[in-house]
Amino acid sequence: xxxxVIIVAWRVRDKLRANLAALIKSRVNFDxxxxxxxxxxxxxxxxxxxxxxxxVKLMVNQSNLGFAKANNQAWREAQGDFVLLLNPxxxxxxxxxxxxxxxxxANPQAWVAGGRLLDEAGRPITSVRRFPTLADQLAIVLKxxxxxxxxxxxxxxxxxxxxxxxxxxxxRGSFFAVRRSTWEAxxxxxxxxxxxxxxxxxxxxxxxxxxxxxxxxxxxxxxxxGQSFGQITTRTSQSYFRDSMLKYWRKWQPASAxxxxxxxxxxxxxxxxxxxKRRLDKRPIS
Numbered sequence: 001x002x003x004x005v006i007i008v009a010w011r012v013r014d015k016l017r018a019n020l021a022a023l024i025k026s027r028v029n030f031d032x033x034x035x036x037x038x039x040x041x042x043x044x045x046x047x048x049x050x051x052x053x054x055x056v057k058l059m060v061n062q063s064n065l066g067f068a069k070a071n072n073q074a075w076r077e078a079q080g081d082f083v084l085l086l087n088p089x090x091x092x093x094x095x096x097x098x099x100x101x102x103x104x105x106a107n108p109q110a111w112v113a114g115g116r117l118l119d120e121a122g123r124p125i126t127s128v129r130r131f132p133t134l135a136d137q138l139a140i141v142l143k144x145x146x147x148x149x150x151x152x153x154x155x156x157x158x159x160x161x162x163x164x165x166x167x168x169x170x171x172r173g174s175f176f177a178v179r180r181s182t183w184e185a186x187x188x189x190x191x192x193x194x195x196x197x198x199x200x201x202x203x204x205x206x207x208x209x210x211x212x213x214x215x216x217x218x219x220x221x222x223x224x225x226g227q228s229f230g231q232i233t234t235r236t237s238q239s240y241f242r243d244s245m246l247k248y249w250r251k252w253q254p255a256s257a258x259x260x261x262x263x264x265x266x267x268x269x270x271x272x273x274x275x276x277k278r279r280l281d282k283r284p285i286s
Contacts, residue, residue: 023139039066100219111213112214114168114171115217116221120222123251174223196244
């Protein structure tokens with residue numbers, strides 16, 4: 001088996017249907033498999049997959065286990081030489097998977113790889129970031145980018161050239177390709193992260209082990225961004241985000257974690273009030 005595609009779904013039945021339909025139309029010259037892990041969507045997602053895509057390997061959870069744990073469920077069963085973690089609200093092109101496998105085979109230095117992600121209008125989505133620092137994460141918690149947008153230019157790698165393949169710090173988890181030798185060396189996603197920071201943590205583990213993370217524009221896909229998160233409140237989303245951020249810092253820079261904890265304490269009343277007025281329409285910056 002050359003490639004295993006893993007999709008974790010939560011309440012995005014229609015987008016998942018389109019995603020799977022596009023995957024099935026892929027033009028490839030290798031053996032591959034697709035897993036869908038349904039995190040107790042409750043919207044008929046599992047039934048839709050079973051009825052309309054019988055070739056897909058379906059796993060159904062009785063509760064929402066989060067992104068990392070659900071991906072790992074399928075990942076441990078994956079037979080591919082490469083694994084692609086693919087968000088349910090994505091849509092590949094007919095040649096996406098073939099280009100991905102060809103590129104990975106030609107670039108063994110890439111332990112993890114991401115591709116060019118496009119919005120519905122075909123415009124590039126920023127998907128490459130530097131590893132977080134205490135300064136930029138404090139800025140995020142304190143909502144400083146609303147007043148000073150340029151404060152995150154370095155972290156978000158605003159001047160990154162998305163037309164060139166390059167070694168990077170981390171790539172977006174919505175399209176996250178990993179070779180078998182990578183997970184044999186460092187394992188799977190850290191399941192302490194329910195959602196957010198799991199891909200950043202994984203890339204940092206790769207870097208710590210001497211591996212490289214790469215971006216390539218040779219591989220592209222459409223990313224509808226945050227369809228599941230559009231269904232939860234701001235307070236809930238920010239709670240997930242805060243929890244994962246603090247776990248990341250306690251793991252990698254525990255001496256600085258207390259500052260972020262204090263910053264969250266100071267800003268949480270504002271988030272609570274904001275959550276009463278509107279629902280989340282996009283993912284927070286992480």
